[in-house]
Amino acid sequence: MNGRELAAEGVRVEESLLHLLRDRLGLLGSKNACEQGECGSCNVLLDGVLVCSCLVAAGQAEGSDVRTVEGLGAAGLHPLQQAFVEAGAVQCGFCTPGLVLAAYDLLERDPDPDDATIREALAGNLCRCTGYTQVVEAVRQAAQAREAGGAR
Structure with a gap:
């Protein structure tokens, strides 16, 4: 575990x-x-x-x-979790853990996904607060940060 x-x-x-x-x-x-x-x-x-x-x-x-x-985060927030915070993708927080893990799974398979790929990967997650725009932005930011700094 x-x-x-x-x-x-x-x-x-x-x-x-x-x-x-x-x-x-x-x-x-x-x-x-x-x-x-x-x-x-x-x-x-x-x-x-x-x-x-x-x-x-x-x-x-x-x-x-x-x-x-x-x-995910060994000591503090994982870079993907931090991207969710910075992009405002955390509203009530109920769906956030599931979205973060779906995004993590996507980035492990495709480190540079386009928006359509991000939306498809997150399609199995329901959120009533964010409208998904901030979530897609968070995944995009995490992918860019990962590419720039090698963060996993």
Whole structure:
């Protein structure tokens, strides 16, 4: 979990990875919204693949590398998180962790995406506050900063 070995006892068969993260491990970045994989608020990286943690059984994560938004910045904000702040892409904050992880996943695959590619990569994330313009700007800024300074 976020680069550390972690064990959870008594995981129930019906328990989702989302509930394990929030209720047992205290990692509150992944949000519980639709529980149907439609909103992206619970996004995590599971063995490097962006998934909706509400759709993953907790037991499926056994032996896997799980990365949550809390695991992005080792000491302080990750450059992508900082770009979200600077671009005003953080409003109420509910959807922000899922958007940040979707953007992180995109930039790992495509370090210099155009706006259409950014919008497509974020299409699985619902936000009622930002209107997405600031979010696209934040991803663009993070990509430019990464290219200029090599930040990951």
